[in-house]
Amino acid sequence: MQDALQLARAQFGLNIGFHILFPSITMALAWILVFFRVRLARTNDPVWRVSYQLWTKVFALTFGMGVVTGVLMSFQFGTNWPGYMRAVGNVAGPLLAYEVLTAFFLEATFLAVMLFGINRVPQWLHVLSTVLVAVGTTLSAFWILALNSWMQTPAGHVIEDGQLIAGSWLQVIFNPSFPYRFTHMMFASGLTGSFLIIGLSAWRLLKEPADRAAASALRTGIVVAAVLAPLQIFAGDQHGLNTLEHQPAKIAAMEAAWETRTRMPLVLFALPNEKERRNDYALEIPGAASLILKHDLDAEVRGIGDFAPDAPPVAPLFFAFRVMVGTGVVMLLAAWTGLWLTRRGAVPARWALWGFAALTFVGWIATLAGWLVTEIGRQPWLVTGVLRTADAVGPVSEASLGSSLTSYILTYALMLISYIVVLTHLAGKGVEVMQ
Amino acid sequence: MTLDLPLVFAAIMGLAMLAYVVLDGYDLGVGMLLPAATPEQQNRMVNSIGPFWDANETWLVLGIGILLVAFPAAHGVVLTALYLPVVVMLIGLMLRGSAFEFRMKALGWHRELWNWLFWLGSFLASFSQGFMLGRYITGFESGFAFLLFAAVVGGGLCGGYVLLGATWLVLRTEGELQQKAIVWARWGLAWTGLGIGLVSLATPLVAQSVRQKWFETSWTFALMLLPAATVLCAAALWRSCGRLARGEPASDLAPFLYAALIFVLAFAGLAYSLFPYVVIEQMTIWDAAAHPSALKAVFYGAVVVVPLIAGYTVFSYRVFRGKARESLYE
Numbered sequence: 001m002q003d004a005l006q007l008a009r010a011q012f013g014l015n016i017g018f019h020i021l022f023p024s025i026t027m028a029l030a031w032i033l034v035f036f037r038v039r040l041a042r043t044n045d046p047v048w049r050v051s052y053q054l055w056t057k058v059f060a061l062t063f064g065m066g067v068v069t070g071v072l073m074s075f076q077f078g079t080n081w082p083g084y085m086r087a088v089g090n091v092a093g094p095l096l097a098y099e100v101l102t103a104f105f106l107e108a109t110f111l112a113v114m115l116f117g118i119n120r121v122p123q124w125l126h127v128l129s130t131v132l133v134a135v136g137t138t139l140s141a142f143w144i145l146a147l148n149s150w151m152q153t154p155a156g157h158v159i160e161d162g163q164l165i166a167g168s169w170l171q172v173i174f175n176p177s178f179p180y181r182f183t184h185m186m187f188a189s190g191l192t193g194s195f196l197i198i199g200l201s202a203w204r205l206l207k208e209p210a211d212r213a214a215a216s217a218l219r220t221g222i223v224v225a226a227v228l229a230p231l232q233i234f235a236g237d238q239h240g241l242n243t244l245e246h247q248p249a250k251i252a253a254m255e256a257a258w259e260t261r262t263r264m265p266l267v268l269f270a271l272p273n274e275k276e277r278r279n280d281y282a283l284e285i286p287g288a289a290s291l292i293l294k295h296d297l298d299a300e301v302r303g304i305g306d307f308a309p310d311a312p313p314v315a316p317l318f319f320a321f322r323v324m325v326g327t328g329v330v331m332l333l334a335a336w337t338g339l340w341l342t343r344r345g346a347v348p349a350r351w352a353l354w355g356f357a358a359l360t361f362v363g364w365i366a367t368l369a370g371w372l373v374t375e376i377g378r379q380p381w382l383v384t385g386v387l388r389t390a391d392a393v394g395p396v397s398e399a400s401l402g403s404s405l406t407s408y409i410l411t412y413a414l415m416l417i418s419y420i421v422v423l424t425h426l427a428g429k430g431v432e433v434m435q
Numbered sequence: 436m437t438l439d440l441p442l443v444f445a446a447i448m449g450l451a452m453l454a455y456v457v458l459d460g461y462d463l464g465v466g467m468l469l470p471a472a473t474p475e476q477q478n479r480m481v482n483s484i485g486p487f488w489d490a491n492e493t494w495l496v497l498g499i500g501i502l503l504v505a506f507p508a509a510h511g512v513v514l515t516a517l518y519l520p521v522v523v524m525l526i527g528l529m530l531r532g533s534a535f536e537f538r539m540k541a542l543g544w545h546r547e548l549w550n551w552l553f554w555l556g557s558f559l560a561s562f563s564q565g566f567m568l569g570r571y572i573t574g575f576e577s578g579f580a581f582l583l584f585a586a587v588v589g590g591g592l593c594g595g596y597v598l599l600g601a602t603w604l605v606l607r608t609e610g611e612l613q614q615k616a617i618v619w620a621r622w623g624l625a626w627t628g629l630g631i632g633l634v635s636l637a638t639p640l641v642a643q644s645v646r647q648k649w650f651e652t653s654w655t656f657a658l659m660l661l662p663a664a665t666v667l668c669a670a671a672l673w674r675s676c677g678r679l680a681r682g683e684p685a686s687d688l689a690p691f692l693y694a695a696l697i698f699v700l701a702f703a704g705l706a707y708s709l710f711p712y713v714v715i716e717q718m719t720i721w722d723a724a725a726h727p728s729a730l731k732a733v734f735y736g737a738v739v740v741v742p743l744i745a746g747y748t749v750f751s752y753r754v755f756r757g758k759a760r761e762s763l764y765e
Contacts, residue, residue, distance in 0.1 A: 057540075063489075065533065067489055071495065071496055074496050078503060079518050082510070083511075085511055089725055090729035093503055093504030102736075105490055106747070108489035108492075112490070113751065117486075120754050120755070403522075407526055414533075415529065415533050419533075425540070
């Protein structure tokens with residue numbers, strides 16, 4: 001059964017990890033499209049028309065990938081985790097239902113108007129459709145992050161007739177980690193989306209330096225990223241403090257802090273050794289973790305030993321957290337450099353364009369790393385303190401799990417390769433050639 | 436007055452599933468017909484479903500979502516029992532959705548490849564949905580005869596979707612493609628008729644409770660109105676296709692409406708056969724229902740939001756009325 005649990009976790013991780021790639025782009029891209037659409041309505045400048053049309057197509061493609069991989073998620077709960085719905089369905093179910101009801105139909109219907117309706121509806125209605133799609137993507141994020149946060153830091157539920165139900169929906173939705181997680185995720189999407197625009201516009205400019213639309217899209221992306229990158233670092237720090245308060249074991253694992261102590265060092269690099277419960281080859285700054293987490297050099301920080309055996313594994317959290325912070329710093333530096341290089345409408349030099357193009361999917365790395373930190377950090381719980389992951393897994397055989405996992409991997413490989421090829425192709429060719 | 440919420444949610448779930456089958460059914464049918472058309476016709480066929488397929492697929496998420504929210508105990512039982520066909524369907528839907536996006540942007544043999552994946556995805560999704568229905572009706576019994584039955588239902592549903600897809604094309608296309616679609620619709624109708632016939636004969640044999648409900652009751656005579664109405668619809672559909680083929684004045688919407696009506700009637704028969712079970716012979720809707728607090732929380736939202744969804748869906752069909760053209764972005 002242990003193997004079936006691991007396979008089921010691997011499959012869920014693969015499915016949701018593949019799915020999140022696409023919403024992490026569309027949530028923010030939808031609002032950037034609102035900006036392009038409003039600029040187009042105001043100025044009627046063909047530059048904005050080209051940008052709007054190109055990025056609407058990128059949006060549609062990405063959104064389509066998100067829809068088809070998302071349909072899968074609604075089945076996964078039943079096929080692989082029937083214990084989840086049995087135990088907490090009375091709370092989780094309505095949140096998921098509200099996502100479908102308030103977001104999915106809205107997005108799908110008005111995306112069609114955005115894509116195919118520009119000559120069929122009046123301009124105000126077309127602008128409104130663009131706004132409604134953006135509202136839909138944000139609502140979708142709102143509900144799913146409410147549920148995700150509730151699983152991390154459950155609140156507002158009561159036990160009645162032996163069933164777990166919501167005592168206060170407001171407390172369920174606005175549970176302690178929700179505001180932090182929602183902000184952190186929206187900023188993450190903003191960075192992922194803006195770096196996609198930066199990277200693909202740079203790619204286009206490498207091929208066609210005179211493309212004004214690509215230059216203005218590049219500038220838009222850089223400005224968005226330059227504003228969001230420092231905000232994200234601040235939001236991430238606040239989220240970390242919130243996690244320290246509600247899920248201290250997760251923080252201990254992220255910092256590879258094995259035992260509780262004062263003057264906790266900040267481990268810059270190490271190989272966490274789960275067996276010996278220590279860090280090999282550690283490079284540390286004395287007291288810095290106490291300073292960051294408690295804003296006091298001498299403060300006591302709890303180690304992972306305090307929480308055993310209900311503690312997450314250290315190495316994946318330790319490394320994923322460093323990857324996330326590292327890519328965050330890269331994005332900040334790239335965005336601010338870009339701000340300087342594109343001042344007063346300048347087109348950056350080729351070396352810089354190559355650098356931006358290389359960063360096209362950097363947001364995905366940061367998002368996935370952050371997601372690994374937060375979800376693995378919740379283990380061994382599925383819902384912190386309420387339901388263990390091992391108690392929710394279904395009776396599906398290892399053979400079935402193995403074959404479904406393999407089929408998913410093959411399908412995803414085909415989809416991901418095609419997606420990246422089509423995206424670079426779309427962006428490289430520009431809009432005029434495409435029509 | 437207190438509402439019987441499990442009953443209300445069973446009705447909403449049924450309607451969402453019916454909406455899914457009719458709406459995504461025509462998308463999947465168009466997908467399965469793709470190889471039978473010329474490249475220019477293929478573009479028009481895909482364009483005819485372009486503005487709709489995404490929202491259509493969302494009805495499936497709503498239906499499954501309601502199963503999950505309102506009947507959490509059944510959600511787990513049904514979906515673990517249907518594990519592999521669900522995987523096949525999901526992969527089919529992913530292929531179809533990706534192919535829709537990618538074929539528009541591909542040229543030459545790439546587009547050809549995506550056309551075939553579009554077909555494959557549509558077929559896998561349709562067949563596995565029918566297969567699941569077959570497994571579901573028989574209470575997931577194991578044994579060769581039950582699997583064969585499920586496969587027949589799978590094949591029958593493919594025929595039904597082809598019928599919906601073809602009649603949709605009659606409505607949404609013109610000229611040579613429309614004439615082709617009329618022929619497809621008649622083939623689809625024959626195929627569907629055979630499927631419904633086989634399933635109707637076999638179901639009482641493999642599912643005991645269904646037999647009791649239809650034949651061991653004083654209502655049997657009244658219940659026979661249902662198959663009678665289905666035959667009438669089929670005849671009317673056949674005739675209206677004939678009038679259109681001969682160029683006589685006839686509504687190009689009528690075949691699709693008759694096809695949809697056949698699905699509504701089949702659905703009514705199915706609902707009657709199953710009620711009040713959500714897992715046949717094992718779990719009624721009241722056994723499986725979630726806590727009233729969860730049902731109420733969703734009910735109030737649904738009362739507000741579902742009319743809105745209906746409203747903008749109608750709006751969308753109004754915006755995109757008329758015949759499909761070669762380019763989507765006119």
